[in-house]
Amino acid sequence: MAQLPVQVAAEPTDAERAQTECTSAIQADVTDVRGNLTLPTVGREWGSTLSWASSAPDVIATSGVVTRPANGAAAANVTLTATATLNGAVATCEYDVTVTPMPEEQVYERYLFASFHGGDDGGRNGEQIWLSASKGNDPFNWYETNYDEGTSVSDPILQNVTPPRGTTGLRDPSLIRSADGDRFYLLATDLKTYQDGQSWSYRQSRGSRNLVVYESDDLVNWSEPRFVEVEDEHAGNVWAPEAFYDPNLGQYIVFWSSNLYPDTDVANRNTSQISYNRVRIAMTRDFVTFTEPTSWINLDRSTGRQGWGMIDSTMIEADGKIYRLTKDENGFRVLLQSIDSWEDLYDTWGPEDTQPYVVNRNPITPLTENPNGWTMVGNPNGSSKWQIPGLNGGNLEGPLVFKDNVEDMYYVFIDYASGGGYVAWRSDSMEKPPNEWEYLGQSWCNTTGLSSNCTAQSTTSPYWSLPVSPRHGSVLPVTLEEWETVMSHYNSPVHVEASIVTQDGDAVDEDTWVNEVPELKVDWTDFNGTGLAPAWLRLVEGHNGGPRTVSPDVIRSGITQGMTLPVNAVEGTNWAQLEYRDASLGGDAVMLWTTDVAYKLDTTAPTVDASVDGSVLTVSATDPLPAGAAENSGLASCEYRVEDGAWADCAPTVTLPASATDRTVTVVATDRAGNETTVTTVVEGTGLDVTADVAMRCVVGKAVLTVRLGNESEVPVDVELSSSFGTRSFTAIGAGRDATHAFTTRAVSYPAGELELTVSAMVDGERVTQTLTEDYPAANCRR
Numbered sequence: 001m002a003q004l005p006v007q008v009a010a011e012p013t014d015a016e017r018a019q020t021e022c023t024s025a026i027q028a029d030v031t032d033v034r035g036n037l038t039l040p041t042v043g044r045e046w047g048s049t050l051s052w053a054s055s056a057p058d059v060i061a062t063s064g065v066v067t068r069p070a071n072g073a074a075a076a077n078v079t080l081t082a083t084a085t086l087n088g089a090v091a092t093c094e095y096d097v098t099v100t101p102m103p104e105e106q107v108y109e110r111y112l113f114a115s116f117h118g119g120d121d122g123g124r125n126g127e128q129i130w131l132s133a134s135k136g137n138d139p140f141n142w143y144e145t146n147y148d149e150g151t152s153v154s155d156p157i158l159q160n161v162t163p164p165r166g167t168t169g170l171r172d173p174s175l176i177r178s179a180d181g182d183r184f185y186l187l188a189t190d191l192k193t194y195q196d197g198q199s200w201s202y203r204q205s206r207g208s209r210n211l212v213v214y215e216s217d218d219l220v221n222w223s224e225p226r227f228v229e230v231e232d233e234h235a236g237n238v239w240a241p242e243a244f245y246d247p248n249l250g251q252y253i254v255f256w257s258s259n260l261y262p263d264t265d266v267a268n269r270n271t272s273q274i275s276y277n278r279v280r281i282a283m284t285r286d287f288v289t290f291t292e293p294t295s296w297i298n299l300d301r302s303t304g305r306q307g308w309g310m311i312d313s314t315m316i317e318a319d320g321k322i323y324r325l326t327k328d329e330n331g332f333r334v335l336l337q338s339i340d341s342w343e344d345l346y347d348t349w350g351p352e353d354t355q356p357y358v359v360n361r362n363p364i365t366p367l368t369e370n371p372n373g374w375t376m377v378g379n380p381n382g383s384s385k386w387q388i389p390g391l392n393g394g395n396l397e398g399p400l401v402f403k404d405n406v407e408d409m410y411y412v413f414i415d416y417a418s419g420g421g422y423v424a425w426r427s428d429s430m431e432k433p434p435n436e437w438e439y440l441g442q443s444w445c446n447t448t449g450l451s452s453n454c455t456a457q458s459t460t461s462p463y464w465s466l467p468v469s470p471r472h473g474s475v476l477p478v479t480l481e482e483w484e485t486v487m488s489h490y491n492s493p494v495h496v497e498a499s500i501v502t503q504d505g506d507a508v509d510e511d512t513w514v515n516e517v518p519e520l521k522v523d524w525t526d527f528n529g530t531g532l533a534p535a536w537l538r539l540v541e542g543h544n545g546g547p548r549t550v551s552p553d554v555i556r557s558g559i560t561q562g563m564t565l566p567v568n569a570v571e572g573t574n575w576a577q578l579e580y581r582d583a584s585l586g587g588d589a590v591m592l593w594t595t596d597v598a599y600k601l602d603t604t605a606p607t608v609d610a611s612v613d614g615s616v617l618t619v620s621a622t623d624p625l626p627a628g629a630a631e632n633s634g635l636a637s638c639e640y641r642v643e644d645g646a647w648a649d650c651a652p653t654v655t656l657p658a659s660a661t662d663r664t665v666t667v668v669a670t671d672r673a674g675n676e677t678t679v680t681t682v683v684e685g686t687g688l689d690v691t692a693d694v695a696m697r698c699v700v701g702k703a704v705l706t707v708r709l710g711n712e713s714e715v716p717v718d719v720e721l722s723s724s725f726g727t728r729s730f731t732a733i734g735a736g737r738d739a740t741h742a743f744t745t746r747a748v749s750y751p752a753g754e755l756e757l758t759v760s761a762m763v764d765g766e767r768v769t770q771t772l773t774e775d776y777p778a779a780n781c782r783r
Helices: 016-024 480-489
Strands: 049-054 076-086 089-099 109-118 131-132 142-144 171-177 182-188 212-214 225-227 239-246 251-259 277-284 294-296 312-319 321-328 333-339 395-403 410-418 423-427 440-442 471-480 495-501 519-525 536-543 565-568 572-581 597-601 607-612 618-620 637-644 653-654 661-673 674-682 690-701 704-713 716-725 726-733 740-745 753-765 767-778
Touching: 016 089, 049 410, 049 480, 076 251, 089 171, 109 480, 212 637, 239 312, 251 312, 277 312, 312 395, 312 716, 321 395, 410 471, 471 480, 495 572, 495 597, 519 572, 607 661, 607 674, 618 637, 618 661, 690 716, 690 753, 690 767, 704 716, 704 726, 716 740, 726 740
Parallel strands: 171 239, 171 471, 395 471
Antiparallel strands: 049 076, 076 089, 109 131, 109 171, 109 471, 131 142, 171 182, 182 212, 212 225, 239 251, 251 277, 277 294, 312 321, 321 333, 395 410, 410 423, 423 440, 495 519, 519 565, 536 572, 572 597, 607 618, 618 653, 637 661, 661 674, 690 704, 704 740, 716 726, 716 753, 753 767
16 A cells, blocks of 8 residues: 655744744734733744834833823724844734723722632532622622523523533632723633532642633623633642732732642642642733743641642732732631732742742741731731631631722621631721621521521621622622613612601601601612512611511502601611512512611700800700610700890800890700700890989079989980979980089978989880989088
8 A cells, every 4th residue: 555645744934933923922902902911022932032113102102001092082093013033034013903092980889799609519500600789889788690580590690611611610700890990800710619529639739720711891791711821730720810900010910829739740640649729920911911920928837738828819909008818728717918018019928939849848837937028917926817706617718808889998708618608897997907807797698599588697687698609709899880781781680779768758868867757768770671560578677776677567569669668766776678579580589678778766856954144144955865765866056146146156154245125045956866946045134324423512502403424335325304303305425425414493402302314225226215213312501
């Protein structure tokens, strides 16, 4: 038989190699650029030298740094020219790049929660990606999304089962927003444990070395997954990838956990004796091209050969610092560290990792070894950890951390893997040691199918729950528009909102005081367009820290938009929420509730006491505690005024200006609930201050009665002087002036008598008149 000639493909020439490395230099999509580009200087396969030129270096520099057009401007079109040189052969190529303008500045009003739903016991689709949406701006209440129409069964939004890809599993999703805010990346672990027949040691010695990357511009239209092999055959696994943006270097630091081995013979690796997990890092600008990984945390925490290391790191920036949470596999605890400078971000905790990689560093590497820029928050030995009260042990892992959209409050949710779901803590500062954070409780509420009860947090709290059966996930603050897009795209429950209104229908701000029993207003949004009202409503309430009460009455008819329901308010603090069902999701199968709304009731008016002593006004105002209430609203204001004058703030004592007439003083005290008390008192007038000095003299043997009037008032006065010897009128005696009159009696003597003075003046626009008397003695001019 004749042999056919064997054709051997010719080796590419240097020119062909240079051309190939030129045209494949940029791996990322260049039609919609929203961040810095990776412009390599060395070819990936044959090592061509690459140089770059830009038609618009102010938009795309030759370093790959991108300056996007301003929001509202047109997109920028830039030509990048690459030149590849290999052994004297030169190739050039051009890339037509479109740079998208910057987005508008955003305000975050909602949250999204990406998670998977269990491993060995999570079912065929458990290890896929679910997306849940917050109920309003509440980080403690969540909707499952992506329900099968007409059923109570929700589905993952991303899955690798059909068609099968990678290991067909997706775990530990990290959902992040790009540096400029208008692109999203979801990183996940390529791992499927359900019915794989393997041990955890096997999964850490011969597992996938890929991290999985999805991209989206709107959180509903996702790219096909990219499987990026970030580790070579020395690694036995790549777990829990996350990313964090470094604005100083314009790149993302991507980190994950891997066991490292001294050899690359994966097929013959001893799966019964694993190494230990390091936290590894690589850098990327585009989540397409990654740098070679290095060890970031390298601590063997084994006391023997257990294979304990450090895993599940996550980070947040707060108050000028960067905080890192990491699980210590020795003790299954989560630790908190911080750095003050971006320059310390890449500092390694532990010894430098070099080949051949060490599989065991017995004895245990203490947490205090190899100090670097990262400082433990709390005790350096790691004892300041997040711990469930009253529980010793328990496997806590997969921490997530985020800041409240409204308050200066931080939340840490940790996956209690050995106890059935997330547990939650919060703190007003990331600088507080973990053991000082407020423990909020565990929320493992099977709200679908099997159970109609939720005992989250405590018997005194409103209903709250994380998504059903979530495992190792991430929370992302989002805008209202982004949230509505998710709720509309993925079949989601009807969104019912409860709000507090007055009996007249006026809105009441959250957690404010009212002075009459309010009502609960009901509104809803049907993102799925079913046109159906909620199937039923039921009132859930709490009062003054007492037990949660669930109404026995269920409202099934007359449910309309904007309807109001009575509440059972008591004096003091109250909260209310509605439990409800969505008629489009299998009837009663899915337990739903609104976020709770808090209000405070105070119907008791302030107590006011006001009195006047002379010209001194004394005021006492208090807000009494309503019967049975733990607190009152407190005084909001206390004011007084004299007659119709200007209002002034109350003081314990006030000296009022003198006045000739009596005046009414009004005191009004108002508490923060709007209750008002008004009292009045009278300050007596001083009268018109006119004096009369009487003297007698003899003139040619006759008695003369002389009267000298003095006006000590602040206004001119008119005086009519009357005596048994006649009358005399004076007009407008000026303030501080005198007037004199002599009554000629034509008598040698006269008996003692009385003068009458009628005094009048205009005071504050009114005529004031008063009558005074002055005695005079008897007179005798006989010699």
